[in-house]
Amino acid sequence: xxxxxxxxxxxxxxxxxxxxxxxxxxxxxxxxxxxxxxxxxxxxxxxxxxxxxxxxxxxxxxxxxxxxxxxxxxxxxxxxxxxxxxxxxxxxxxxxxxxxxxxxxxxxxxxxxxxxxxxxxxxxxxxxxxxxxxxxxxxxxxxxxxxxxxxxxxxxxxxxxxxxxxxxxxxxxxxxxxxxxxxxxxxxxxxxxxxxxxxxxxxxxxxxxxxxxxxxxxxxxxxxxxxxxx
Numbered sequence: 156x157x158x159x160x161x162x163x164x165x166x167x168x169x170x171x172x173x174x175x176x177x178x179x180x181x182x183x184x185x186x187x188x189x190x191x192x193x194x195x196x197x198x199x200x201x202x203x204x205x206x207x208x209x210x211x212x213x214x215x216x217x218x219x220x221x222x223x224x225x226x227x228x229x230x231x232x233x234x235x236x237x238x239x240x241x242x243x244x245x246x247x248x249x250x251x252x253x254x255x256x257x258x259x260x261x262x263x264x265x266x267x268x269x270x271x272x273x274x275x276x277x278x279x280x281x282x283x284x285x286x287x288x289x290x291x292x293x294x295x296x297x298x299x300x301x302x303x304x305x306x307x308x309x310x311x312x313x314x315x316x317x318x319x320x321x322x323x324x325x326x327x328x329x330x331x332x333x334x335x336x337x338x339x340x341x342x343x344x345x346x347x348x349x350x351x352x353x354x355x356x357x358x359x360x361x362x363x364x365x366x367x368x369x370x371x372x373x374x375x376x377x378x379x380x381x382x383x384x385x
Contacts, residue, residue, distance in 0.1 A: 156184040159250035160218075161241070161273050163231060163265035164194045165209035166332040169216075170345050172254060172302035174318035174325040175362050177216055181321075186218040187248055189241075191269060196228035200334025212331035215324070231268045233275070239287045241276035246291035253277055257301040257365055259310065266304055274299060274367060299367035305341075307348040312363025313370070315352060319359035322349075357384040 158179060162168035168176070168188050176186045190209060193202035200208070206222060213220035223240070225231045245253065255273035256266040279285060283293045303310070318325065329342050336342045346360075353361040372378065 156252065157248065157250045158184055158186045158252045158254065159245065159248045160186060160188045160254040161256075161269055162188060162190045163256065163263070163269040164192055164197070164228060165190055165205040166194070166212075166329075166335050166341075167256060167266070167304050168254075168302075169209070169212045169328050169332060170341055171256065171304040172362060172364070173212075173216060173328045174321035174349070174360070175302075175316055175364070176218060177321040177324050177328070178316075178318060180217040186216070187250075188213055188218050188220040189244055190220065190222050191225040191231055192228040192265065193222060194228050197335075199338035204334055205332070208332045208334060212328045215328050215331060229265060231265045231272070233268050233271045235275075236287075238272050238275035238279055239285065241272055242279035242285070243288045243291055245276055245280040245296065246288060246294045249294050251297040253296050253299045254302055254364075255299065257303050257306055257310075259303075259306045262304065262306045266306075270301060277367075298370070301365040301367065303348070303363065305344065307344075310363070310365075312352075313366040314364040315356050315361050316364065317353070317356065317358040317360075318349065318362050319353065322346075322360050355384060 160168050180186055194205040195202045256270045258267055258270035277296050277299050281293050281295045349360040353359050
């Protein structure tokens with residue numbers, strides 16, 4: 156399976172959904188991370204250092220990574236031309252699953268902008284008459300899923316994934332972003348949220364994902380196992 160993951164900043168994918176990706180890579184699936192800025196507006200760490208941190212994290216995970224210039228940190232905008240650029244990436248990578256940040260409000264505006272851009276791009280990637288990317292074969296993805304970066308409170312995920320087996324490697328991946336984990340308690344925030352969600356389903360750690368569309372299943376056996384332990 157081919158999985159394409161979009162992140163607004165160099166650390167968002169790693170903090171938000173890295174343990175899910177680690178487990179998929181260990182199952183033999185390919186993961187490509189596309190980052191749309193280098194954290195230029197951040198208080199901690201230079202853009203050059205943050206890019207290198209992200210590349211080191213991707214290498215540790217076993218994922219491919221690429222950086223695209225969408226105007227820089229705090230300047231990513233939901234415009235048709237930006238959605239079409241991402242649609243071109245989707246056509247080139249041809250993923251079955253695409254992941255993007257949760258569109259919930261009250262967080263970094265780049266998170267919300269990228270969420271909406273990716274959702275637009277997944278639709279545009281299907282349209283064969285789109286002249287700007289006519290040379291690339293149209294592609295219809297299987298599922299678009301959203302991951303949390305820092306917006307954890309008051310939400311009920313559509314999917315809760317046991318990531319207990321990836322906990323140690325996830326922490327090592329997050330520690331690759333030394334400029335960020337030394338500036339704020341991002342690592343504690345993500346691990347605490349994962350432990351709390353894990354308790355709900357009776358595991359050490361879990362990550363919640365949100366579905367953009369209804370998920371097709373063939374029979375009730377797919378949902379026979381309840382996630383709730385309390």
